[in-house]
Amino acid sequence: MIVIQPHTACVNVVSYTPDGALLASVSEDGWAKVWKPGELHTAKPVWEEDAEAGERHGWSWDRGVSHAQFSVDGKLLLTSGWKQHVRAWDAKTGKHRWQVLKPQGYGGVGIIVQSRDGKWVAFAGGQMGSRERVFVINIKTHEIERSFSGHTNACGALAAGPEGLVSGSADKHVKFWSWDTGRCYHNLALRGVVRGLAFSPDGSRLAAAGGSVVMVWEMVPPKRGKGRRKPDNLRQFRGYTDQIQCLDFSPDGTTIASAAHDGTLRIWDVATGGEIRAFAPKVGQLHAVAFAPDGLTLAFSSEKGHVGIVDIGG
Numbered sequence: 001m002i003v004i005q006p007h008t009a010c011v012n013v014v015s016y017t018p019d020g021a022l023l024a025s026v027s028e029d030g031w032a033k034v035w036k037p038g039e040l041h042t043a044k045p046v047w048e049e050d051a052e053a054g055e056r057h058g059w060s061w062d063r064g065v066s067h068a069q070f071s072v073d074g075k076l077l078l079t080s081g082w083k084q085h086v087r088a089w090d091a092k093t094g095k096h097r098w099q100v101l102k103p104q105g106y107g108g109v110g111i112i113v114q115s116r117d118g119k120w121v122a123f124a125g126g127q128m129g130s131r132e133r134v135f136v137i138n139i140k141t142h143e144i145e146r147s148f149s150g151h152t153n154a155c156g157a158l159a160a161g162p163e164g165l166v167s168g169s170a171d172k173h174v175k176f177w178s179w180d181t182g183r184c185y186h187n188l189a190l191r192g193v194v195r196g197l198a199f200s201p202d203g204s205r206l207a208a209a210g211g212s213v214v215m216v217w218e219m220v221p222p223k224r225g226k227g228r229r230k231p232d233n234l235r236q237f238r239g240y241t242d243q244i245q246c247l248d249f250s251p252d253g254t255t256i257a258s259a260a261h262d263g264t265l266r267i268w269d270v271a272t273g274g275e276i277r278a279f280a281p282k283v284g285q286l287h288a289v290a291f292a293p294d295g296l297t298l299a300f301s302s303e304k305g306h307v308g309i310v311d312i313g314g
Contacts (some may be wrong), residue, residue, distance in 0.1 A: 002279045010304070010305070013068045023299055027065060027305060051087060074197060080123055163229060167197075195210070201249060222245060237275070239275050243261045284302055297311055
């Protein structure tokens with residue numbers, strides 16, 4: 001296990017490029033940093049940028065970088081934040097490419113996700129207690145093309161599946177949307193705030209983090225063979241003693257990794273719900289987790305600014 005502390009505040013996301021050559025970490029300290037995973041121990045990033053620097057735009061109450069994802073072609077790092085909203089950077093050099101600002105009056109951006117075909121980037125966020133929309137950017141024009149209305153509270157979780165987009169909110173609902181039309185084709189009511197969402201690589205399962213429980217649904221096709229798949233056959237994975245912040249499917253879809261405030265990373269067998277392994281890096285509350293594309297390592301982060309990698313191949 002390798003652990004460094006390159007940030008001064010919570011590291012909200014760790015994200016790999018599709019080929020696993022680069023790893024990004026973004027933090028509430030405002031910085032985005034990109035690393036070569038094999039050189040993480042040197043604590044020398046390939047590049048770093050103050051992603052929230054610049055003139056204040058819109059309604060903003062913080063400066064942190066809330067989320068990040070490498071584009072599906074690996075050429076860009078997409079970041080979101082409370083002041084600069086959505087920005088795109090050259091993945092290799094850190095050169096700023098483009099920016100999209102959220103319409104004024106809707107608060108900051110807390111989460112982004114790119115569609116699997118690479119055509120769209122969705123973002124959302126907002127303020128607790130206020131209604132929130134999901135906005136969709138056309139990746140070619142870098143402009144907001146549409147927005148979806150439906151959540152009655154802040155939205156902090158998004159995931160892209162093969163058939164559409166899902167959003168999770170503090171209103172305790174997970175909503176399923178069509179990228180092209182913005183139609184909500186399913187609404188899943190939960191008992192608590194949704195803090196993490198992930199589709200399996202083949203789209204056959206959806207996982208969500210709610211409280212201290214990992215929830216996994218089978219995505220079941222309609223009986224008559226037409227329409228989109230919807231969640232059914234819920235299975236719950238238990239073992240945590242505190243709130244789960246993030247989860248991720250393995251590249252082969254057979255396991256799920258999760259990170260929680262009890263300071264542990266856990267790996268679960270998707271088919272049985274059994275815990276396979278657990279790790280305690282001893283860096284306090286954990287926040288993010290991501291499988292490397294080869295499925296042999298996990299990257300993780302902490303509330304105190306740590307970034308780590310743990311080998312799970314053995």
